[in-house]
Amino acid sequence: MTFEPRIVGFLCNWCSYTGADLAGTSRINYQPNVRIIRVMCSARIDPTFVMKALAEGADGVLVCGCHPGDCHYTEGNYKAMRRYPLLKRLLSDYGIEEERFRLEWVSASEGKRFADIVDDMTERLRELGPSRVKAALATDAAER
């Protein structure tokens, strides 16, 4: 059986979720590997959410927000933008490959762009293989 990555996608309500919706209503075919969670703003994504998703078995985490300058709350996506580079480095210190965490800007009219991002991320994760995080933590409880 081929490995199918599980991606948790946090999408902002105003642009990216609407963009994903457009991908659906436009009948664009894309990989079914992303599980979408709608949040009000990409700034709502606490680093804790990303870590928890990975600790509980996600193979990748995708965060999408409005393009810089277009945030419904004016500045929210800049807060996501500032978290991203440091969080990526932190995850890499834990041995988590950089392909597993991705921040993208998707507007409400970019259904195609959303579909392409999901296809691309799914393909990269398929090549990378499953995340080891959940299995490693389960082993630690049993074997010292």
Added chain:
Amino acid sequence: MRLRGDAVTAPKLQVALYWGAACGGCDVAVLDTNEFILDVAAAADIRLWPIAVDGKYHDVEAMADGELDLTIFNGAVRNSENEHIAKLLRQKSKLMVAFGSCAHLGGIPGLANLASRDEIMEAAYLHNPSIEPGNTTIPHPETAFNGSPLTIPQFYKRVYKLDDVIDVDYYLPGCPPAADQVKAVLTAVVAGELPPKGSVVGASERAVCDDCERTKHEKKVKRFYRPWQIMADPDSCLLEQGILCAGPATRSGCGVRCPSSGIPCRGCYGPLPNVRDQGAKLLSAVVSIIDSKDPEEIEQIVDGLPDFTSFAYRFSLPSSLLQRSVRP
């Protein structure tokens, strides 16, 4: 605060103090209560305290279950001896207190979870500059010597916090816990005035920043500084000056001793109540002060935070959501 009082007639409290993977600083913190410790000695029988009292493991093994009223356990769980004694003391003790950052959250030894056991062994016994060149001896749990096996505790793959291996009743945070907090907790135990099981005791519910007396303004920085790169203003917030400080994500109760003496908070009192991951919260707080909307510039500013992970989890890596590196 005197404990003596009716201690002459009341049965003496049976106490054990133990260290796991620790530096000894927590034991010194107990002694830092000065003459108060003599009151403790008058009100309590100290049955085991490897650093100060001549009790042995077999004395503990010979005790009835629950014979001890209180065990104060400092240090993380790094090897099979730490875990074995933790389990033994849990069995013999009515109350188990995780004392200090290492027992509470994993502490400084927990930073080793970013490296594998093999990497640690190689660094410590093969490639360290202080090792004699050509050395190939690495300790193993069991070695044959003159036909009979010699054993030492097994060094675990990673560090655990105390409540990963046993049930813990109370947590007393700090590296080390402040002496007046230690006194207050010991006094509460003697008086039987105990909070609900699982509480963090000897600490506050606020952040270090709430108690810090430095003046705070809007925080916006274009670069971060290591403490030695800048003459810090003694009165204003360190983070505002670009000096990494764990105050926003750290529980207070320490007396704000570090920021009051010009040293940034390092986070030893652990996360605030209801926070699952201290480093994640610190990351959010730190990047929120970056004064830029340009991804490339943000990358450059973040370059000024080398080894942020070890700073964010200096005392709490084994208790973080991800707990350890998954690198093989």
